[in-house]
Every structure is written in structure tokens, then in C-alpha cells.
Amino acid sequence: MISYIIKRAMQSVVVLLAVGLVAFGMFRFVGDPIDNMLGQERTDADVERLRELLGLNDPFIVQYWDFLTGAIQGDMGVSFRQGRPALDIILERLPATLELATVSAVFAMVMGILLGIYTAINRKGFVTTTILTTSLIGVSLPTFLIGILLIYIFAVELGWLPSFGRGDVVDFGWWTTGLTSWGGIKSLILPAITLGLYQMTLIMRLVRSEMSEILRQDYIRFARARGLTEKTINFRHAVKNTLIPVITVAGLQIGSIIAFSIITETVFQWPGVGLLFIDSVQFVDIPVMASYLMLISVMFVGINFIVDMLYLAIDPRLRDGKEG
Amino acid sequence: MTLLDIKNMRVEFPGRHGVFTSVDDVSLTVAEGEILGLVGESGAGKSTVGNAIMGLLQPPGKMVQGEVILHGERIDQLSKADYRSIRGKRVAMIFQDPMTSLNPIETIEYQLVETILTHLDISREEAKKRAVDLLDQVGIPDPHIRIKQYPHQFSGGMRQRVVIALALCVEPELIIADEPTTALDVTIQAQILQLIKDLCRNRNLGVILVTHDMGVIAETADRVAVMYRGRLIEMGETDQIMHDPKEPYTRSLIAAVPPSNKKIDRFPKVAIEESDGNALQNFDLQGHWLGQGDAFDTSHSNLLEIENLNKRFVIQDAFFKRNRKYLDAIKDISFNVKAGETFGLVGESGSGKSTVARVITGIHTANGGSMRFAGMDLTGDVSAKQKSQVRRDIQMVFQDPYSSLNGRMKVGSIIAEPMLVNKLTRGKEERTEIVMDLLELVGLGKEAARKYPHEFSGGQRQRISIARALATRPRFLICDEPTSALDVSIQAQILNLLKDLQEELKLTLLFISHDLPVIRQMCDRIGVMRHGDLVEVAETEALFERPQHSYSQVLISQMPKFAK
Known part of the structure; x- marks a missing residue:
């Protein structure tokens, strides 16, 4: 068990280092930050001095090394644009993204699992067919289009919900939340649905196919033969077994929800890290981009780790280190 | 009441x-x-x-x-x-x-x-x-x-x-x-x-x-x-x-039901049957593509020689080597399979008999010992060319005909695949023709090529598996419990088919089963396995009449008897 955790932790470090390497390798192609930083009246000497100062003349490996040594000491560099520590800027924006991602992940999981179970138990019928057809539309449309569509219907035509921003936000200093006010919650609905729709469809279809498979298993037949009620069979025996593979996929999906939030945040002008990243790319703000990418990879790796632990918790067969 | x-x-x-x-x-x-x-x-x-x-x-x-x-x-x-x-x-x-x-x-x-x-x-x-x-x-x-x-x-x-x-x-x-x-x-x-x-x-x-x-x-x-x-x-x-x-x-x-008390030549068939495997009779295999496999050295009387073979699995992994737990699936076993014979491996589940098959076919790598196939050392350095030849020469028929066939492929493609992978044929036409012949050979008929595995019964699927195994013109066929998922009448058909094919194609068989009566009918020599050890190797009749090892004696006394 402990060896497993150590092994996983070491793998995670390797993943993080690789992500950073690739990121720094690419930054050179994004553009030249100097163009944006110095005004019209610059001299070549100014450009060269700034370049040297920011370390932009070094090979990217050296830049990466500097970033890493700084990062270990908690210094993620200073934003080229805002002149403030990149980490502060990201941490400021992070609550907005995490809140959005959490709400859409919960939405995707709860709705996905419930609808999946429903459509697995009632394999035929009008409701099931409707859900499946609608969900197909959900997957086939790109996220930004769904966002724009939702804005058009609920914000522009019906005027029920705001079309952009976070609404009223309460600031705790280290965290900001929109969940305490009705306005904040209203602002969250459309982006959360937009962001979570794809994952919800995916989870629903996965749950449905897994559960249909489980319901055909011998132990379900045996449970029926023992006279257990349909409720117990479906919701205890079948669902718990269904969730084992679903957890892996769902876990990975939470990671991609955070990553996908770039698009949704752009469409809804949501003041989160995704929007920050897009702005930074336009400005070639290397420290912010690097910090963002590292942060996202830490989250991905962390979530994967949690998923693996959950696996152990649910499936007793894995606890013994044996195969089923 | x-x-x-x-x-x-x-x-x-x-x-x-x-x-x-x-x-x-x-x-x-x-x-x-x-x-x-x-x-x-x-x-x-x-x-x-x-x-x-x-x-x-x-x-x-x-x-x-x-x-x-x-x-x-x-x-x-x-x-x-x-x-x-x-x-x-x-x-x-x-x-x-x-x-x-x-x-x-x-x-x-x-x-x-x-x-x-x-x-x-x-x-x-x-x-x-x-x-x-x-x-x-x-x-x-x-x-x-x-x-x-x-x-x-x-x-x-x-x-x-x-x-x-x-x-x-x-x-x-x-x-x-x-x-x-x-x-x-x-x-x-x-x-x-x-x-x-x-x-x-x-x-x-x-x-x-x-x-x-x-x-x-x-x-x-x-x-x-x-x-x-x-x-x-x-x-x-x-x-x-x-x-x-x-x-x-x-x-x-x-x-x-295969008699447990005597050896008979062929299995009697159940009188009322749906399909019959009589297609063999009008088939000239020697002149056919199937009869013209790789030329091989016949100087070795032992086709397969296994010496001190070991295989261990890690059952509990640990960071430090000394904390790892292992299961010795096969321990120092040695036996030879003579060209043209049927060698039986018998034992209860977990005795390691399937592991032996998997090590021979290369699915698992041995942890020690040597295997020689037609004089070629399989455990040492083998060139890629030799390896692929050995893979063609040794084929396997698996136990469960339901899970060993890809349900999304048509039967024709399933059988053609090994030929395609090994580039054994000159083109699509030849391949199709051979597939048809193979289907005829195993008694399914040409129409089967267009169907999917789920359209067949267990026995018919096992015939498909056999046809697939034969598609590379193997010399050595490993049958891992080929009939334990099947009915007696179907079992009789499949076993007869295997016997016929062995005779026609000069195949050598390694026949793995837990079913003693079946083993008795099929095999020339038998190895008894228990907990990874090969406890006894003997001629079939000698083993059934006079088992030497105490475990063989228990095994033979436990087999359900019903005298006819």
C-alpha cells in the first residue's frame, strides 16, 4: 500500500516535470513579450536590456530550470503584464474557476449517474428515448455553441439569467464566492450547464452501458432468486458495481472540466483562471502561463491519485493486490 | 409427500x-x-x-x-x-x-x-x-x-x-x-x-x-x-x-459419456444430432495448402522438450523486493512431447497446467528452465524470424468458445486473420478459399464465414476456434480444456474432430483437461500436475490402472464413476 503511494507520487513528479518541459519548449513560439511590454518609443538597447533582465535570451532549458528552482521556493515569477507575482494573480482568479468547475462537476455527476441509472433500468420507453436523443445533441455540439445558444435563449430572449460575469461576489480575502447571493447563483447556472453538459452525457452513457452489463450478471440473477427486492438489487448491488469503472472516467473528466473551462469562461466572460490564461497567451505572459499549466497538471495528477485511492476503497479485490 | x-x-x-x-x-x-x-x-x-x-x-x-x-x-x-x-x-x-x-x-x-x-x-x-x-x-x-x-x-x-x-x-x-x-x-x-x-x-x-x-x-x-x-x-x-x-x-x-474405465478408439455420437462433422471424408489434406506447411526437421523424436521450467507470479507487489509475495505457478517441471503423440496434462484448477500452455506459447515468459521446440531453444536468443515461425507452428485452442472469439468480427475474418498477420497466402482469393476449406474441414460449411460468432452454439464456436488455430498450418496444437464448456454429445464430436485432424495433419497435441475420462480417451501419455509440480508422467493405461504417486491415486479414485 505504502509502496504503491510512493510509486504514484514519483510518477506524478515525472509527469509534472514533463509538462513543464513541453510548456517551456513551446513558449518561444507563442510570440515575443517585449513587443507588448515596451511602448512605441523604445530603442534596440532597451529591448536588449529587458530581454537580458527577464532571462529571455537564455535557452529554454535554462529558463525552465530558473522557473523550477524558483517554484520550489514558492516563487512562480512575476507577471510581465501586471508586474505582480504570477502566483498571486492566479490564486486571486482560482476561486471563480474552482467554483464553476465544482458546480458543473457535481451537476455532471449527479445528473449523469441518475439519468444513466434510469435509462439502464428502463431500457425502452418514451422518456429513455428522449433522454438519449437529447444527450446525443449535447455531445455533438461544441461547447461554445451551447454556451451561445443558452445565452440567447435564457439571457437574451427570456431574460431570466445573466449572460456574463459572476454577479455579486463575497470576498473572504483568501476566497471569493458567488454562492451566497441569489445573483451569484443565477450567474453560475448557465456557465455550469455549458461546462458540464458534455461530461454529463458521457457519464450518463457510461453508467447506462455499465449498468446494463451488470444487470445481466449472474450475481444479479442470484440476488433475484434469493427474493431480494428490485430496489435493493438495482440501487445497492447493481449501482455500486457500476460505479467502479465510472469513477475512473468521471475523475479524469473533472480534470478536463477545469481545462475545458477556458472556452466556457471566454464565452461567459467568467473571471477565472481560464480567461486569465487566454489573456496571458495574447500578451505572452510567460510566468503566468507557466504557473497556470503547472497548476492544472498538479490538479490532474492529484485527481488521478484520489481516483486510484477511491478505487481501492470501493473494490475489495484490489485491496489485496490480487486480480479478481 | x-x-x-x-x-x-x-x-x-x-x-x-x-x-x-x-x-x-x-x-x-x-x-x-x-x-x-x-x-x-x-x-x-x-x-x-x-x-x-x-x-x-x-x-x-x-x-x-x-x-x-x-x-x-x-x-x-x-x-x-x-x-x-x-x-x-x-x-x-x-x-x-x-x-x-x-x-x-x-x-x-x-x-x-x-x-x-x-x-x-x-x-x-x-x-x-x-x-x-x-x-x-x-x-x-x-x-x-x-x-x-x-x-x-x-x-x-x-x-x-x-x-x-x-x-x-x-x-x-x-x-x-x-x-x-x-x-x-x-x-x-x-x-x-x-x-x-x-x-x-x-x-x-x-x-x-x-x-x-x-x-x-x-x-x-x-x-x-x-x-x-x-x-x-x-x-x-x-x-x-x-x-x-x-x-x-x-x-x-x-x-x-467417455467411459472412465477403458480406452476406446472413437467416441460414440449421440444419435439425434443437429449438425455432423463428417466433412472430413472427402478431403485430400496432403495435397491441400493445409498439408503443405513449413518443412521441418524430423530428426527429433521429441517435438517439445521442457526442462526444469519455472514460472512465478507476483501476487503482492511491494516497494522492497523482500516484501513481495510470489506464487510459484510451475516449479521445475520437465517433460517431453514426442512428435505425433497426444500428451495430456491433468490436474485440478490452480495446479499450473494452463500456465504451462501459456509459457509454451509465449503468453507468459518463463522464469527459468529451458524449452526446446523441434530442436530450437525457445528460452534463449531467438531471432525474430524464428520466433514468428514458432508462433505459427504452435497454436492454441482455448477453453471458453464464448470469450475467445472476437464478437465483432465475422467468422471468415476471424479465421483469415492469422494467415493475414503471418502473410501466409498470396492474396485475398486464396485466403478466402482456404477459409472456406477450413470451415468445411471442421464441419461447419462455407456459409458460416459470413456469420458472426454469436450466431453459433458453443460446440460450433469451438470448431471455429479449431479452424482458426489450423489456419497457420501448425504442427503443435495446445488444447486447453477444449470441451469443458460443452455438452457430452458436442464434446464427443469435438474430440473426434481433433483425433481426425491429428491423424490427417500429423499434428502433435498437448491436451490439457481436468476431466479424467476425456484425458484417458485422448492421450497417449499423461502428466499429472499438482500445485505447480509435475508429480507423475506415465503412459495412459499405466496411469489409470496403476497410479504411482499418492495424488494420482486420489485423483483417479475421486472421478465420478458410472459403469455401463
Whole structure:
């Protein structure tokens, strides 16, 4: 068990280092930050001095090394644009993204699992067919289009919900939340649905196919033969077994929800890290981009780790280190 | 007193191509304390009878006619809720495969207590106590400890005991045991059957024992009912059915069981059959593509030489090597397979016999020892070219014909694939032609190429597997329990087919089975394995007549005997 955790932790470090390497390798192609930083009246000497100062003349490996040594000491560099520590800027924006991602992940999981179970138990019928057809539309449309569509219907035509921003936000200093006010919650609905729709469809279809498979298993037949009620069979025996593979996929999906939030945040002008990243790319703000990418990879790796632990918790067969 | 009375049961499965009658006008009775054997081959409808009694027919199946009377009370017309109160409480069922009958992620205690509480109005504490008692009664040692464990921590035989404990939870009057020992080893089978017999006597239970195994019936049942294609064709006392069957079908069914007491040349076939594998006769294999495989060195009398072979698996991984736990699946085994012979490996599950096959085919890598195939050292440095030749020369037929064929490929493509991968043919036309010939050869017919595996029965699928194995023109065929998933009559066909093919194509066979009578019929020499050791290698007749090793003696004495 402990060896497993150590092994996983070491793998995670390797993943993080690789992500950073690739990121720094690419930054050179994004553009030249100097163009944006110095005004019209610059001299070549100014450009060269700034370049040297920011370390932009070094090979990217050296830049990466500097970033890493700084990062270990908690210094993620200073934003080229805002002149403030990149980490502060990201941490400021992070609550907005995490809140959005959490709400859409919960939405995707709860709705996905419930609808999946429903459509697995009632394999035929009008409701099931409707859900499946609608969900197909959900997957086939790109996220930004769904966002724009939702804005058009609920914000522009019906005027029920705001079309952009976070609404009223309460600031705790280290965290900001929109969940305490009705306005904040209203602002969250459309982006959360937009962001979570794809994952919800995916989870629903996965749950449905897994559960249909489980319901055909011998132990379900045996449970029926023992006279257990349909409720117990479906919701205890079948669902718990269904969730084992679903957890892996769902876990990975939470990671991609955070990553996908770039698009949704752009469409809804949501003041989160995704929007920050897009702005930074336009400005070639290397420290912010690097910090963002590292942060996202830490989250991905962390979530994967949690998923693996959950696996152990649910499936007793894995606890013994044996195969089923 | 009559416990169960079935009158004129008829079960229909409406399908796209008309209504299929699975059970047709079956009437039978079971008395208290009696074991009724219900035999027949797959598709005979015997399991359907069991499911119909339980009210658990798979939709769209429906009992359209007849009555099921339990203790004078008609139960087949009960409402869903009322039926549920009968299931598990008055009529219980035991399924074939104990590996899949238990929910893998709940403890045994949870599953037992849940079932007890569903039917009885007692406290959780009492239910727990009762659960422990039940495990004790079905012969599970240390029930207090074992009850906290999960199904995967039990062996196959122990799991079947748990399944029986679950079935007995609330003292049912009738138990329907659907192939309860088919998935188990002979020694375990004997114990489980004894347990069922004891329970039946001590608790005055009625038991319907559904099985295809005549040996099991002969040892266990009081009366026997024989089913064929949905109809009950003969019913009587076990002795009478076994020794003096009236119906020709029953007679041929009994004849098809491989005799355990003598070696015969070919297996008698069941008289009434659906398809027959007689295509071999009009086939000139020597002149055919199949007969013209790689030329090989015939100077070695031993095609396969295995010396001190070892294979260990890590069963518990750890960061430090010394903390890792290993399982030695095969320990220092040595044997030779002579060209042209059939070498049998016999042993119970977990004895390592399948691992031997997997190491030979290269699925697993050996941890030590040497393997020489036609003089070539397989464990040393082998060039890629030699490796691919060896892979072509050694082919395998797997146990389960349901999972060893890709369900999304047509049979034609399945058989053509090995030729395609190994670039054995000149083009598509030649390949198609060979596929057709192979299908004819194994007795399926050309039309089979266009169908998907699920359209075939188990026996037919095993023929497809054999055709696929032959497609690389192998010299050495490893058959890992090729018939243990099949009916006796189908088993006879497949074994005859293997014998014929061996003769025609000069194949060498490594035949792995736990079924001693089958091994006796098929093999020239036999190796007995136990816990990874090869305890004895002997000529077939010598082994059966005079087993030397104590384990071989136990194994042979445990095999279900029924003298004809």
C-alpha cells in the first residue's frame, strides 16, 4: 500500500516535470513579450536590456530550470503584464474557476449517474428515448455553441439569467464566492450547464452501458432468486458495481472540466483562471502561463491519485493486490 | 409427500423469427427429501424449467400453459410481490458458476444478512448469528472470520458452499441446483454433491438437480428426468435410466459419456444430432495448402522438450523486493512431447497446467528452465524470424468458445486473420478459399464465414476456434480444456474432430483437461500436475490402472464413476 503511494507520487513528479518541459519548449513560439511590454518609443538597447533582465535570451532549458528552482521556493515569477507575482494573480482568479468547475462537476455527476441509472433500468420507453436523443445533441455540439445558444435563449430572449460575469461576489480575502447571493447563483447556472453538459452525457452513457452489463450478471440473477427486492438489487448491488469503472472516467473528466473551462469562461466572460490564461497567451505572459499549466497538471495528477485511492476503497479485490 | 408438482408446463420465447418453444408440455413431481436429476444437453430447456418454477424467466420468455404447484398451492399465477416472497424463502436456487454468483464487492456477511432480513422479521444481530451458523453448516471452517471476507478470498469450492448457504438462508422447501458442480474440480465436486445429499436427507428438502453430467446424476439423484428439445422424454429411477434406458436418445446420451474405465478408439455420437462433422471424408489434406506447411526437421523424436521450467507470479507487489509475495505457478517441471503423440496434462484448477500452455506459447515468459521446440531453444536468443515461425507452428485452442472469439468480427475474418498477420497466402482469393476449406474441414460449411460468432452454439464456436488455430498450418496444437464448456454429445464430436485432424495433419497435441475420462480417451501419455509440480508422467493405461504417486491415486479414485 505504502509502496504503491510512493510509486504514484514519483510518477506524478515525472509527469509534472514533463509538462513543464513541453510548456517551456513551446513558449518561444507563442510570440515575443517585449513587443507588448515596451511602448512605441523604445530603442534596440532597451529591448536588449529587458530581454537580458527577464532571462529571455537564455535557452529554454535554462529558463525552465530558473522557473523550477524558483517554484520550489514558492516563487512562480512575476507577471510581465501586471508586474505582480504570477502566483498571486492566479490564486486571486482560482476561486471563480474552482467554483464553476465544482458546480458543473457535481451537476455532471449527479445528473449523469441518475439519468444513466434510469435509462439502464428502463431500457425502452418514451422518456429513455428522449433522454438519449437529447444527450446525443449535447455531445455533438461544441461547447461554445451551447454556451451561445443558452445565452440567447435564457439571457437574451427570456431574460431570466445573466449572460456574463459572476454577479455579486463575497470576498473572504483568501476566497471569493458567488454562492451566497441569489445573483451569484443565477450567474453560475448557465456557465455550469455549458461546462458540464458534455461530461454529463458521457457519464450518463457510461453508467447506462455499465449498468446494463451488470444487470445481466449472474450475481444479479442470484440476488433475484434469493427474493431480494428490485430496489435493493438495482440501487445497492447493481449501482455500486457500476460505479467502479465510472469513477475512473468521471475523475479524469473533472480534470478536463477545469481545462475545458477556458472556452466556457471566454464565452461567459467568467473571471477565472481560464480567461486569465487566454489573456496571458495574447500578451505572452510567460510566468503566468507557466504557473497556470503547472497548476492544472498538479490538479490532474492529484485527481488521478484520489481516483486510484477511491478505487481501492470501493473494490475489495484490489485491496489485496490480487486480480479478481 | 409431493412437494412440487408441475403440470403440462409450456414456455415460449417469442422472437423476431416466430415463437420458440423452450419447454413443451413438461410434467414432473418432486417429493420431500428427494433429489430429482434433470438431464439433457444445452438447449434442452432444463434450465428454463428451473427458471419458470422460480418465476424468473428472461423476458420475453413466458409460461403460456401449465401449472406449478408447491405444497398444494399454485404459485405460477402469483403477483410479482407474492412471488418474491416465495423466492429464496420457499424455493431457492443455486447457480452454476460460484465465481460469478456472488456480488464481488460486498462481504459474505452483508449478502447473507441482507437475504435473511429480507425474508425473516428478526434483528440484525440474530441474522448475523444465523449467518455464521449457516456457514458452519455448509462446512466452511472458521465461519466467524470467513464471514467478514469478500467472495474473491474464497476458492471455487468454498464459494459454492457460500452460494449454498445463501440458498439455505431461510430454510427453503425446494432447491433448484442448476449445474452446481460443473465449474468445480472433481474432488470439490464430490464434496459439494455430498453436501447437497446430506442437506436433502437431514432437512427433508426437495432438490431438482439440473445437469448435463451423467456421472453426477448417477451418484446423486434418486430419480432422473431426461429432456430433449424442450420435451421430457423419459423419467424413472436412476438405476433404471442408467442401465436400462427405454428411449434411444437416452441410450445414446449415456453412450456418449467417455467411459472412465477403458480406452476406446472413437467416441460414440449421440444419435439425434443437429449438425455432423463428417466433412472430413472427402478431403485430400496432403495435397491441400493445409498439408503443405513449413518443412521441418524430423530428426527429433521429441517435438517439445521442457526442462526444469519455472514460472512465478507476483501476487503482492511491494516497494522492497523482500516484501513481495510470489506464487510459484510451475516449479521445475520437465517433460517431453514426442512428435505425433497426444500428451495430456491433468490436474485440478490452480495446479499450473494452463500456465504451462501459456509459457509454451509465449503468453507468459518463463522464469527459468529451458524449452526446446523441434530442436530450437525457445528460452534463449531467438531471432525474430524464428520466433514468428514458432508462433505459427504452435497454436492454441482455448477453453471458453464464448470469450475467445472476437464478437465483432465475422467468422471468415476471424479465421483469415492469422494467415493475414503471418502473410501466409498470396492474396485475398486464396485466403478466402482456404477459409472456406477450413470451415468445411471442421464441419461447419462455407456459409458460416459470413456469420458472426454469436450466431453459433458453443460446440460450433469451438470448431471455429479449431479452424482458426489450423489456419497457420501448425504442427503443435495446445488444447486447453477444449470441451469443458460443452455438452457430452458436442464434446464427443469435438474430440473426434481433433483425433481426425491429428491423424490427417500429423499434428502433435498437448491436451490439457481436468476431466479424467476425456484425458484417458485422448492421450497417449499423461502428466499429472499438482500445485505447480509435475508429480507423475506415465503412459495412459499405466496411469489409470496403476497410479504411482499418492495424488494420482486420489485423483483417479475421486472421478465420478458410472459403469455401463
